[in-house]
Amino acid sequence: MDKPRLAVFKFTSCDGCQLSIPDMERGLVDIANTFDIAYFLGLKSRKSTGYYGISLVEGSISTPDEIKRIRAIRENTHYLVTIGACATAGGLQALRNLKDLGAFKKAVYPKPEHIDALKDSLPISHYVHVDFELWGCPISREGLLEVLASFLRERRPNIQAYSVCFECKRKGTPCVLVAQGIPCLGPITRTGCGAICPSYGRDCYGCFGPSEDPNIKSLSLRFETLGLSKDEIKLRLAGINSYAFGKYHGKE
Amino acid sequence: MGKNKTIKVDVLTRVEGEGGLYVKVVDREIKELRLNIFEPPRFFEAFLKGRLYHEVPDMVARICGICPVAYQMSAVHAIEKIFGLKVEGQLRELRRLIYCAEWIASHCLHIYFLSAPDFLGFESAVAMGKKYPETLQQALRLKKVGNELFSLLGGRPVHPISVRVGGFYKTPLKKGLKAFLSELENAFEDAIESIRWAINLDFPDISWDIEFVSLWNPEE
Numbered sequence: 001m002d003k004p005r006l007a008v009f010k011f012t013s014c015d016g017c018q019l020s021i022p023d024m025e026r027g028l029v030d031i032a033n034t035f036d037i038a039y040f041l042g043l044k045s046r047k048s049t050g051y052y053g054i055s056l057v058e059g060s061i062s063t064p065d066e067i068k069r070i071r072a073i074r075e076n077t078h079y080l081v082t083i084g085a086c087a088t089a090g091g092l093q094a095l096r097n098l099k100d101l102g103a104f105k106k107a108v109y110p111k112p113e114h115i116d117a118l119k120d121s122l123p124i125s126h127y128v129h130v131d132f133e134l135w136g137c138p139i140s141r142e143g144l145l146e147v148l149a150s151f152l153r154e155r156r157p158n159i160q161a162y163s164v165c166f167e168c169k170r171k172g173t174p175c176v177l178v179a180q181g182i183p184c185l186g187p188i189t190r191t192g193c194g195a196i197c198p199s200y201g202r203d204c205y206g207c208f209g210p211s212e213d214p215n216i217k218s219l220s221l222r223f224e225t226l227g228l229s230k231d232e233i234k235l236r237l238a239g240i241n242s243y244a245f246g247k248y249h250g251k252e
Numbered sequence: 253m254g255k256n257k258t259i260k261v262d263v264l265t266r267v268e269g270e271g272g273l274y275v276k277v278v279d280r281e282i283k284e285l286r287l288n289i290f291e292p293p294r295f296f297e298a299f300l301k302g303r304l305y306h307e308v309p310d311m312v313a314r315i316c317g318i319c320p321v322a323y324q325m326s327a328v329h330a331i332e333k334i335f336g337l338k339v340e341g342q343l344r345e346l347r348r349l350i351y352c353a354e355w356i357a358s359h360c361l362h363i364y365f366l367s368a369p370d371f372l373g374f375e376s377a378v379a380m381g382k383k384y385p386e387t388l389q390q391a392l393r394l395k396k397v398g399n400e401l402f403s404l405l406g407g408r409p410v411h412p413i414s415v416r417v418g419g420f421y422k423t424p425l426k427k428g429l430k431a432f433l434s435e436l437e438n439a440f441e442d443a444i445e446s447i448r449w450a451i452n453l454d455f456p457d458i459s460w461d462i463e464f465v466s467l468w469n470p471e472e
Contacts, residue, residue, distance in 0.1 A: 014316050016411060025396045029388075037378075040376075042268075047263075062292050062294075096295050107295075108298050197413050239307070239310075
């Protein structure tokens with residue numbers, strides 16, 4: 001049987017998610033033996049076009065050219081997976097969606113007229129159909145391996161969407177919110193990182209995006225009892241996954 | 253190469269970031285040379301305004317998934333300077349250690365995975381490994397040590413969560429670091445071997461009339 005053709009694409013992002021592939025060390029060799037890595041600018045010079053069995057897409061859509069590119073990729077892909085917070089939720093750069101782009105351009109570039117950028121930095125799913133979204137900033141290697149393995153077995157990835165709290169309880173990590181009064185986003189954040197931050201005695205800052213049915217209103221009230229102002233609570237949610245958390249927040 | 257030639261690379265491969273290259277050669281002389289960087293802007297400088305100081309190290313890490321510690325260290329040093337704070341002793345040494353871990357991992361990526369295939373005429377490090385399996389194994393071993401040391405100090409191999417203004421959220425246990433020492437000693441052999449291997453690559457004979465500057469800290 002022919003090896004399935006795998007492609008890796010980058011849009012507006014930091015490279016951290018796609019480079020978790022060489023980070024897999026020996027796993028990289030296994031992936032290369034199992035898939036035909038047809039397109040991966042970051043690791044391979046030969047670019048093989050055509051139809052891809054699976055495309056891993058990193059990065060958000062933030063320029064007019066990127067809209068064209070992602071549409072072409074969708075047309076040539078059987079199973080499209082977004083990897084990371086940028087591709088899945090617009091990324092940290094989606095903070096500009098809440099502000100004036102013109103002012104942002106002027107603040108950073110001496111010749112803002114040369115900067116070709118869309119008003120909003122948006123997730124891939126805003127423009128094309130996405131078959132599976134792998135959250136995380138960065139994604140976990142285990143998560144990516146599960147996505148690839150499930151693709152080969154033609155089953156759904158076994159990746160959970162409950163909150164970080166479950167993981168803390170399982171690990172026996174004392175709750176930083178209850179025990180220390182630290183405004184932790186764990187109760188509304190998706191599991192998948194291994195609940196690292198609370199095990200370091202610090203707050204989860206939501207880099208895996210919203211969990212399923214996050215009760216943002218209730219957590220906001222809890223934060224108020226800790227002495228956080230409404231503005232400070234807003235700021236807590238306006239981080240790496242601001243666009244995704246904002247969607248829930250806006251509904252209330 | 254003929255007297256006239258045009259080289260057009262729409263997208264450069266095995267580099268960090270995105271760019272293209274255009275070279276026009278007339279009569280064996282470069283008449284036009286354009287490097288087009290189309291990595292989209294992300295406006296970090298703008299959206300960092302108005303944020304709380306303790307959010308900054310977590311945010312700037314996301315500038316680059318290969319060298320997040322570089323940005324975190326610059327940010328914590330800048331903020332500590334504002335506070336008139338000096339982080340010294342073991343904390344400073346641990347900061348240097350996580351920076352070194354990043355160097356091991358990122359230099360390994362750069363040398364073996366991004367550059368070496370060009371020197372040896374392969375499309376990728378994996379393809380290179382088919383002919384030179386020991387070289388690829390060496391690269392994977394070194395990368396692994398860098399990643400593990402990075403995780404030991406930072407909590408995970410990309411975008412560490414332990415770095416904060418004033419030091420670390422949590423420092424590693426002495427016994428954890430000690431247990432890792434033998435791994436580092438083994439990696440030292442690989443590092444020396446890597447240098448031996450790299451200096452024997454066939455470098456093009458090019459020299460520039462440029463003054464290169466590098467900074468160093470006499471204390472470290």
